[in-house]
Amino acid sequence: MEHQCESPGILIDHLFKSHAAKSITKSTNDLFTTLLWATLYGHYAVIKPLLDAGADLEARGEESGQSPLILAPKYGHVEIMKLLLNGGANMESRDHFGGLPLMWAAENGHVEVMELLLNRGADIESQADNRKSPLMRAAGNGHVEVVELILDKGLIWKLGMTMVIRH
Secondary structure (H helix, E strand, C coil): CCCCCCCHHHHHHHHHHCCHHHHCCCCCCCCCCHHHHHHHCCCHHHHHHHHHCCCCCCCCCCCCCCCHHHHHHHCCCHHHHHHHHHCCCCCCCCCCCCCCHHHHHHHCCCHHHHHHHHHCCCCCCCCCCCCCCHHHHHHHCCCHHHHHHHHHCCCCCCCCCCCCCCC
């Protein structure tokens, strides 16, 4: 049975007072830090005290190389994105496959996250190691609203890099 803490801030305060704060940067058996787990599940109330206690904004899952700023857009956690960006997280941080926050937001159809990243200067023409752009990721997953947003933001078409031409 899954239990949820109704006041995560109280839980975090208790953990810090009991000297558990020393472990906030250590990875679990699943190779994730506490901050990565909290980001994955969208626990804003847990993330803020973790950051205040010095959790590493650039911590990465050892297998995927995903940072909190990769996980938040991947799962559409807009408020967490704002918290991480305002805290100084690197918007150009890539995972082990060259994926950027903008690409994960596009691939999963998170329009509001896309707008936030684009308004903060994310490169709309960026590519991952497999040469897929945010446009390709959005179109390939049928996210029409994201495709429209990318086109509205003025994507510059390059010969050989469109979904139709590039196979």
